[in-house]
Amino acid sequence: MSAWLSRKVSSLNLQELNEFDGSQEQKQALKELGKEFEITTEKLRSIVKQFTFEMQKGLERHGAKVAMIPSFVTGKPTGMESGTYLAIDLGGTNLRVCKVDLLGNGKVEIQQQKYIVPEAMKTGEMRQLCDFIADSVDMFLTEIDTDSYSEALQLGFTFSFPVNLRTINRGNLMQWTKGYCCTGAIGKDPGLMLQDSFRRKNMKVNVAAIVNDTVGTLMAHAYRDPTTFMGIIFGTGTNAAYFEKMDNITKWEDDITSEEMVVNMEWGAFDEERRVLPMTIYDNRLDRESINPGTHIYEKMISGMYLGEIVRNMTLGLVDRQLLFDGKSSPEMNKKWSFETSHMSAIEIDTSSDLADTQYVLETVLGIPSTTLMDREMVKTLCRLVGIRAARLSAAGVAAVMTHCNLLPQDACTAAVDGSVFEFYPHFSHNMMKALKELFGEEVEQKIKFSQSHDGSGLGAAVIAMQVSKGN
Ligand code: GLC
Numbered sequence: 001m002s003a004w005l006s007r008k009v010s011s012l013n014l015q016e017l018n019e020f021d022g023s024q025e026q027k028q029a030l031k032e033l034g035k036e037f038e039i040t041t042e043k044l045r046s047i048v049k050q051f052t053f054e055m056q057k058g059l060e061r062h063g064a065k066v067a068m069i070p071s072f073v074t075g076k077p078t079g080m081e082s083g084t085y086l087a088i089d090l091g092g093t094n095l096r097v098c099k100v101d102l103l104g105n106g107k108v109e110i111q112q113q114k115y116i117v118p119e120a121m122k123t124g125e126m127r128q129l130c131d132f133i134a135d136s137v138d139m140f141l142t143e144i145d146t147d148s149y150s151e152a153l154q155l156g157f158t159f160s161f162p163v164n165l166r167t168i169n170r171g172n173l174m175q176w177t178k179g180y181c182c183t184g185a186i187g188k189d190p191g192l193m194l195q196d197s198f199r200r201k202n203m204k205v206n207v208a209a210i211v212n213d214t215v216g217t218l219m220a221h222a223y224r225d226p227t228t229f230m231g232i233i234f235g236t237g238t239n240a241a242y243f244e245k246m247d248n249i250t251k252w253e254d255d256i257t258s259e260e261m262v263v264n265m266e267w268g269a270f271d272e273e274r275r276v277l278p279m280t281i282y283d284n285r286l287d288r289e290s291i292n293p294g295t296h297i298y299e300k301m302i303s304g305m306y307l308g309e310i311v312r313n314m315t316l317g318l319v320d321r322q323l324l325f326d327g328k329s330s331p332e333m334n335k336k337w338s339f340e341t342s343h344m345s346a347i348e349i350d351t352s353s354d355l356a357d358t359q360y361v362l363e364t365v366l367g368i369p370s371t372t373l374m375d376r377e378m379v380k381t382l383c384r385l386v387g388i389r390a391a392r393l394s395a396a397g398v399a400a401v402m403t404h405c406n407l408l409p410q411d412a413c414t415a416a417v418d419g420s421v422f423e424f425y426p427h428f429s430h431n432m433m434k435a436l437k438e439l440f441g442e443e444v445e446q447k448i449k450f451s452q453s454h455d456g457s458g459l460g461a462a463v464i465a466m467q468v469s470k471g472n
Contacts (some may be wrong), residue, residue, distance in 0.1 A: 007068055020175045020375050020381070026323050030381055033314065036280045037385040039392040041438040043278065044235035047393070050276045051400030059346045060250050065273065067266040070216045071241065072168040074258035077223040077463050079106035083467045086153050086205065088133060089457030090302075091160025091178065091213055095119065095133060097140040106224045110458050126185035126193060134197035138206060152204040154469045159190050160213040160237070162266045168209045168468050177268060178237045178305055181291045208465040212264040213418070214241035216460025219262075219415030225465055228414045230401060231456065233430070234394060237296075238303040241267050242401055254463065265371025267397050268299030277301065282313040284305045289336060293298070298397075302390045304341040304421045311341035314382045322409025325375055330367035338366060341421070344383040348426040355380065390421070391431035396447070397433070399439050408440060408447055417452040423452060
């Protein structure tokens with residue numbers, strides 16, 4: 001293995017690219033890419049500044065890009081909540097249906113089942129999708145032997161898309177993200193549509209709350225740890241929610257007695273006006289070919305649905321310049337979305353001398369006829385550039401919330417985090433913390449703890465359904 005590759009893979013600087021022992025043209029191409037994908041500390045600062053500005057705008061008025069949606073969730077859970085609730089989670093590959101028994105003392109029992117959402121459902125009619133959800137809930141209740149019940153079951157509906165809420169269980173879908181694009185849904189109320197499917201099937205289930213996954217993640221973690229102030233998703237998509245003072249949500253017009261409310265930021269939409277995000281031609285291409293061009297561009301630079309596709313675009317660029325794979329691609333590599341983010345993870349953790357796992361991904365999975373060690377090293381570098389940029393941009397969002405809430409002078413706090421990128425992408429959390437240290441100094445590590453949280457959409461949605469049904 002070259003000295004260049006044996007380096008610790010958690011960081012990459014432009015200096016390192018000089019030591020890469022490929023041809024002059026290859027070196028030059030990687031250096032150019034390195035420059036384009038670099039987020040310097042100074043750049044990070046300007047992104048954080050714009051981020052806090054857009055957060056403020058979203059709190060002041062309706063219709064801002066970073067929507068800062070009031071969630072109607074006001075109370076922190078105490079951990080003493082009890083009762084049985086249903087929760088469902090729609091927003092990624094699977095539909096998850098759960099029965100949650102809150103037992104008090106921070107204890108909980110969850111029974112759950114996953115149902116694959118057929119691709120056709122994600123792009124078909126919303127009414128059909130809701131019927132599919134109701135059927136799945138029906139099946140689940142039969143499987144766990146709860147199909148006869150006298151009182152309506154209260155359900156927390158984790159619907160991980162931007163919904164402008166009017167009440168805790170009523171609101172309008174603003175737009176689709178993450179590859180969903182059902183017809184008959186935008187501007188409509190997903191809670192009401194699902195309720196209608198339950199009614200048509202004579203099921204006694206009440207949609208008590210529409211919950212964003214970030215809000216669920218925050219509440220689930222807060223059920224066990226009261227220092228939790230933020231819920232973040234770094235998964236198929238990305239977004240965050242945090243406790244905001246009511247006085248700061250100046251666009252809020254109704255009366256309310258509580259002092260705080262969880263705000264669903266919808267931060268994936270940050271910088272849609274393209275003032276600070278350093279989008280490359282590879283990002284632009286991905287955006288143009290996505291189902292929601294021009295929107296959620298921050299999400300497209302960070303989250304699992306998209307990172308592999310950026311690397312695919314870069315790879316094909318180098319192939320076209322005859323700098324990779326002897327100028328040859330493959331039908332699979334030419335297919336949109338074929339380079340999954342999980343392939344990037346496999347390549348990034350491959351430290352074998354001949355990069356055997358990388359070879360497997362490129363040749364066996366993606367059908368490139370043959371690769372040299374140099375080819376594999378180059379693709380690995382592309383993955384690192386995209387992975388490091390994603391972690392640093394993610395840190396900018398976290399830093400903006402910390403700055404806005406003036407958290408640094410305060411006691412240590414916890415951000416609950418869920419999602420495959422955070423959990424599985426090599427060095428992601430390390431690189432994110434590194435960027436935070438550049439912004440706030442070493443001591444930031446003592447100020448914010450990122451805690452992996454798995455049960456947001458189940459436990460979190462159930463806790464919220466419980467708060468609603470008990471009138472908290
Ligand atoms: C997308 C959705 C948002 C969700 C996030 C993470 O950004 O718009 O509502 O929270 O993905 O799943």
